[in-house]
Amino acid sequence: MTDDANAPWLIVGLGNPGPEYAGNRHNIGFMVVDLLAERIGGKFKRAQKAQAQVVEGRLGPVGPANRRVVLAKPMSYMNLSGGPVTALRDFYKVPTAHVVAIHDELDIDYATLRLKLGGGDNGHNGLKSMTKAMGPDYHRVRCGIGRPPGRMQVADFVLKDFSSTERKELDWFVDRSADAVECLVTEGLERAQSAYNS
Numbered sequence: 001m002t003d004d005a006n007a008p009w010l011i012v013g014l015g016n017p018g019p020e021y022a023g024n025r026h027n028i029g030f031m032v033v034d035l036l037a038e039r040i041g042g043k044f045k046r047a048q049k050a051q052a053q054v055v056e057g058r059l060g061p062v063g064p065a066n067r068r069v070v071l072a073k074p075m076s077y078m079n080l081s082g083g084p085v086t087a088l089r090d091f092y093k094v095p096t097a098h099v100v101a102i103h104d105e106l107d108i109d110y111a112t113l114r115l116k117l118g119g120g121d122n123g124h125n126g127l128k129s130m131t132k133a134m135g136p137d138y139h140r141v142r143c144g145i146g147r148p149p150g151r152m153q154v155a156d157f158v159l160k161d162f163s164s165t166e167r168k169e170l171d172w173f174v175d176r177s178a179d180a181v182e183c184l185v186t187e188g189l190e191r192a193q194s195a196y197n198s
Contacts, residue, residue, distance in 0.1 A: 050087035060186035082133030108144030
């Protein structure tokens with residue numbers, strides 16, 4: 001692999017492709033990478049070597065903290081994310097520790113963020129697929145969506161759009177999540193955790 005300090009970062013938003021899933025809780029990862037792409041002035045295009053859409057660019061302030069990044073949305077459906085992510089990692093020569101997965105997290109309250117390196121998949125099919133494909137040692141930006149109300153099944157809950165109440169905070173939450181990703185790749189995990197973990 002390349003020298004880690006200068007190696008690019010692969011920032012993966014987890015979600016499901018297609019307009020019918022666009023507003024789902026499960027697709028918050030896509031929402032965050034869409035905003036990051038907007039910030040760097042890029043448009044997603046089909047990746048050459050993987051079933052994914054990508055944007056290449058630079059993130060962060062001008063100067064030594066500026067980082068080369070590849071933003072990605074796997075187009076394989078959530079539970080098969082590992083294949084496209086691994087193909088992109090290998091194609092762009094990204095060390096696994098420079099891979100960031102942005103995903104919905106049931107065990108954290110809505111609009112709450114947690115960042116970490118490594119760990120289990122907590123039943124999340126996107127993470128399960130990624131960990132199976134390349135091991136657990138990648139960064140996670142965990143976007144809290146809370147637990148389903150009453151007896152609603154988890155699968156039904158994550159594949160529903162955010163509620164009207166949640167949508168009032170959604171833009172702010174996506175914006176804050178994008179800020180956290182930017183802080184992670186430019187200033188490191190500890191700095192990002194102290195600024196954004198709540």
